[in-house]
Amino acid sequence: MKAWIHETTGNPDVLQLRDRPKPEPGRGELLIRNRAIGLNPVDWKFILWGHDAWEWPHIPGVDGAGEVEALGEGVAHIALGARIAYHNDLLKPGSFAEYTVIPARVAIPLPDALPFAAAAALPCPGLTAQQAVDKVALWPGAHVLVTGASGAVGGALLQLARERGWVIHAVGSASQTERLHRIGAATVTDYRKDGWKEDWARRAMHQPLHAVFDMVSGGHAASLAPLLTANGHLVCIQDRQETAPLPAFSTTLSLHEVGLNAMHAHACDRQWGRLVASGTEIAKKIACGSFDPQIIEIANFDDLPNTLTRLKDGPNPGNRVVAL
Structure with missing residues (x-):
């Protein structure tokens, strides 16, 4: 698969487009064929900072949307080909790639009418906001x-x-x-x-x-x-x-x-179930036009580093998305 990787910390221009092995899902996981990637400030911040838990080279990116390509052992409630959005653990290989492995419990089902670009703008902003109001x-x-x-x-x-x-x-x-x-x-x-x-x-x-x-x-x-x-x-x-x-x-x-990534290490399945249910409702509202996904740019996959730089430099009155 093609993936944007980095071998050192720095600004988004350290990202390199490389061929990487296509990952395989483990128990309780899904392999997602990414159709769109949501860009967030946490992406450029951790490319700049790095993390001790990463294996190098690292594929960054927390938000994505696409289709279920393969099921890991023990996953029975999601079908192959299902359309989903997700927020992935920033400590794991991320969404800046053609394929990403995610825990099945984080998958947000998408209405057929919802474009992947709009869906990719949902997870980090929408679920963070949901956690905040729920407080x-x-x-x-x-x-x-x-x-x-x-x-x-x-x-x-x-x-x-x-x-x-x-x-x-x-x-x-x-x-x-x-x-x-x-x-x-x-x-x-x-x-x-x-x-x-x-x-x-x-x-x-x-x-x-x-x-x-x-x-x-x-x-x-x-x-x-x-x-x-x-x-x-x-x-x-x-x-x-x-x-x-x-x-x-x-x-x-x-x-x-409020810290959405804390859910990956510390939340139980029931907590994830409630959060995914909230994300599912937001996705339905976006599809019917009652919730604004606030998309200000849809860029090409080849332009991902430059798009992330535009996010870093701002202003950002909404979401920047990359389409595959």
């Missing part, structure tokens, strides 16, 4: 603040939060205001505006925020903790809170961290 028990009408809202995960989170009836206040790029309103934001704040946090502190005195979903950094999330009302939720999708951001027994916040 908090809020009621319809609750007010939430979402930073990084104009990115792929932010846009998916807005759409899932809208379905729960929350009043969503987006912080993102001013150029994306119209799109953010369309996919669920009640208000949009330009993150480049000086003093926007102070403006929100004044607003929160009259309209309490019940949750903040932050996609910037742990420090950035901590700076927003004072905006939350009693028993509020601070959800970190980038980084985490190493120490409590506010004094004990003040607003008694709940602190949450």
Whole structure:
């Protein structure tokens, strides 16, 4: 098979297109013939950083969509030829190839009407957003603040939060205001505006925020903790809170961290079943037009490194996908 591999860490231009042995699925695994690959920031970050668990040369990539080519021992609930999307463990050989082996439990069934390119944009952004909204028990009408809202995960989170009836206040790029309103934001704040946090502190005195979903950094999330009302939720999708951001027994916040890859090492089959079911529902909504996959580019497989560089350099008001 053809695969994009790297033998050293660095920017996306370290990737090389090479012939590699076609893998075989083991027990509980599937071999997927990739038809589209979803690109995510975690891809270029780990190409840059590397990981001690990798065998070299390494095939990166966590998201893909395609057809089941072969079944490993013990897999009886998925048919050959089934159309699926997946999020693979970033510690394993990944999706930047014509074929990828994945655990059968991560396979998201796809409607026949859903194009593979749209399906490949689903797993990392959609399942990360799903995990984030599942962290908090809020009621319809609750007010939430979402930073990084104009990115792929932010846009998916807005759409899932809208379905729960929350009043969503987006912080993102001013150029994306119209799109953010369309996919669920009640208000949009330009993150480049000086003093926007102070403006929100004044607003929160009259309209309490019940949750903040932050996609910037742990420090950035901590700076927003004072905006939350009693028993509020601070959800970190980038980084985490190493120490409590506010004094004990003040607003008694709940602190949450979100990391999709943790599911591969630590989640049970039942947890994966629930997450895959959520992904299946998102796939159905994309197919019927009620959920925006936010695709901003569909590139050719031969142009994968350059497309990943465009993702790294930004801006990215949505998802970049590679088609095979």
